[in-house]
Amino acid sequence: MDEADRMIDVGFEEEVRNIMSYFKYQRQTVLFSATMPKKIQDFARSALVRPIVVNVSRAGAANMDIIQEVEYVKPEMRIVYLLECLQKTPPPVVIFAENKSDVDDILEYLLLKGVEAVAIHGSKDQEEREYAMRSYREGKKDVLIATDVASKGLDFPEIKHVINFDLPKEIENYTHRIGRTGRAGKTGVATTFINMNSSEQVLLDLKHILFEAKQRVPPVLYTISDPTDKYRLADGTLDTSVGCAYCGGLGHRILDCPKLAQEQRAQQVAQQRESGAGDDY
Numbered sequence: 001m002d003e004a005d006r007m008i009d010v011g012f013e014e015e016v017r018n019i020m021s022y023f024k025y026q027r028q029t030v031l032f033s034a035t036m037p038k039k040i041q042d043f044a045r046s047a048l049v050r051p052i053v054v055n056v057s058r059a060g061a062a063n064m065d066i067i068q069e070v071e072y073v074k075p076e077m078r079i080v081y082l083l084e085c086l087q088k089t090p091p092p093v094v095i096f097a098e099n100k101s102d103v104d105d106i107l108e109y110l111l112l113k114g115v116e117a118v119a120i121h122g123s124k125d126q127e128e129r130e131y132a133m134r135s136y137r138e139g140k141k142d143v144l145i146a147t148d149v150a151s152k153g154l155d156f157p158e159i160k161h162v163i164n165f166d167l168p169k170e171i172e173n174y175t176h177r178i179g180r181t182g183r184a185g186k187t188g189v190a191t192t193f194i195n196m197n198s199s200e201q202v203l204l205d206l207k208h209i210l211f212e213a214k215q216r217v218p219p220v221l222y223t224i225s226d227p228t229d230k231y232r233l234a235d236g237t238l239d240t241s242v243g244c245a246y247c248g249g250l251g252h253r254i255l256d257c258p259k260l261a262q263e264q265r266a267q268q269v270a271q272q273r274e275s276g277a278g279d280d281y
Contacts, residue, residue, distance in 0.1 A: 003152050005033055005040045013043065020047055035172040037247045037259070061212060062175055065182035066190050068215040070206065073193040078165060079109050085191050086115070089160040091142035096151060096177045097165040106145045106165065117143040120150055151176040157184040164192040170259050171205035171249045200224055201258050204251025212250070226251070 001007070007016055020029075029048055033040070044051050062068065073081050086093060097103050100121040107119040118132035118141045135141045137156065144150070151173055159181045168174055174192075181188025194203060207221040244252055247259045 004031070006152060008040060008043055016043075017047065035175055035247075037172060039263075062209050063179055063182045064213060065185070065187050066178055066213075067187065068178065068210060068213060069189065069191045070194060070210065070216075070218050070221070071191065072218060072220050073195060075195050075197055078193050078195075079106060081193070082106065082110070082163065082165070083113060083115075085163050086143070086161075088191065089189055092136065092139070092156065092159050093143045093161040093163065094150070094159055094180050095143060095145045095163045095165055096168075097145065097147060098168060100147055102165060103145050103147055110143060110145070115143055116141045117145060119145040121147040122149055148173050148177070151180070155183070156180070157186065159183070160188060162188065162190045164190070167192065167194060167198045167202050167206065169199065169202070169262075170247065171202055171209070171251070172247060172259075174202070174206065175209070194218075194220070199258065201249075201252050201256060205249040206251070208250035227256075 001016065001019065004016055007013075031040075031044060082095065095106060097106060100123055103119050103121045107117055110117040118136055120129050120132045124132070132141075132144065136144045148168060151168075162178050162181045164174070164177060168177065178188075178190035178192075181190060192206070194206075203221060203224055204226055207217055207224070207226070210217045210221075244250075244257050247257055249257070252258075
């Protein structure tokens, strides 16, 4: 099941378990993922028999073949700065944006500037998506602009450069985004735009990912108060064994986990709806 973790993440855990219940004979189940948040770990333990975990590196760590460049860019300057960033490497290039409207704006801007680009996001119909992916795969288009719908399952070994127009809401999505380059032993470049609108929690996680991968950390990230400093080892590095137990982020603890907080809010809303549905009016 491709992207089963995303299916579980968005609420289809019961359906995934139902599919697995139809297997009557012995089978081998193998789960591959760049990240392994607690929710998926719990699912694996309950759905598999005597599961074995094999870590190539820390789950959630960035690929060491990727050069990560983080730049502070004012929100209104990002779309103009994209043209300069596209000069860093030859195509193909992927640009990620959190919002569908930003994807459409970037596409329009690049087309006006004569860049061969296509876009995909959740509001595109299947025919539009297939055309975008086919033309990008065949080399007819140089740039693909996408939301996180393309951060997983997009396997083009030749991608030279990933540009994050903004930071995702969760650090694990950052790891998946930049993982579109530096594949199959090749090196790649990932450029990420940050500004004061970026989530402080995700910025802290990003800082520790850069530390871990021995990448340059921009000065602006040092100005953010870091509650994890007390967990540093004698050599100044962070003890990665004390990261968030829920999502695996290194810049916060489980008490401050944005992903856990978001899922708890969603559960509360669902419970309120269920309780409201049973009321008599």
